[in-house]
Amino acid sequence: MPIKSKVFFGVDLAGRIDEPTGIAAISDKRELLLVNTVKPDIAISNYIEYHRPILIGIDAPLSLPSGRYGTYASRKCDRDLSTLGIPTFATSMLAQLTFRAISLRKHLEPKYDTIEIYPQATKVRLGIASNSKKNGMDSREFLQTKLSRFVKNVPRASKVLLSDDELDAILAAYTAYLHYHKLTEGIGDSQEGLIYIPIIDAQKHLSSLDASSKCN
Template identity: 25%
Template structure:
């Protein structure tokens, strides 16, 4: 069995492949087209993608929907429910716009369109977007939306250090090493310094997909809008910031 994690960038991806024994097979910088070829080569059970699986459908702008969530909500408009669920736990992904035009207007969000393209191409290859309702029946060819920062937060039980610092990189390395993932040292020793955080993110994405497959993961968000997978069957309700 194989599991692939994809960290999406504007013109490329960092793609990690692990097996069911948590051996890292490879981690590479690839073009989007090469990433699709890699999926077709390995035929993984789960492909985990660090990008929104769909646009914001306006649920968090609907006052009736907000009231039905059963908690007092200040703000949190113009984002997906999954992004709200993470942000109320102190984890803040980029809010996903409600139209592709708005994605294209924002230089800092233009990578999202590449992620949406990747989901659509893999769906055409008979991969199915997974959520809390369908994952048990579709685990052999599943797509999972992930947010590696959230995955690391769950693994740590608190918000991790900034990944652009040596402290943050080392923390993420140790969190993955403690899961039993092997070959980490070899993989990172061959990575350029500027790529190490992306390598760790893609491996965390693959590991999250592995746990979803093993029924050891969880999802947040609304099924109708697309959910984010997390590497823990029991979602912790709050996180505390680590003090430097």
């Protein structure tokens, strides 16, 4: 019986259950296994149960600021990303999303490992950030084309243009893949909550790993 490939899952969580949440799964061979949008939490859980991922990357705050009010109601990871030139929204501005994300993580925790990721930071570190408007067609076409360099089976944008939610979900799954291979760094304070982003030159390190695995 063949050994089942490791699966990495990505969730671009919406703040409300009546809005689309992007989900994606990739294999350890960096093959796209799933990309879709769903709404209720039970649908997210069902897809996760089906794919049984080794790690889940979630694009949403998975923790609250420390202290009674936090520092300007933001977490250290958010402030540190801003220092790196990657601005984020303060957790207080994403309260509904944050509480939904924390609830989802607690539901998944007994069986699955989760990490918080931030697609914009992943795009910056991979050199695929666009200056175009995020939800614009040009921006999505650009990102989808660039993602096909990292993840196999991403459809051509000229044939099937993925939504912004789906693209961010693929980025979340890919960041989880990089994290598993020790090619991310945690930004922020470990007690409060970390956002994981690719290390600088992650792709070069990944190429070295690929070459090494082929030799073995």
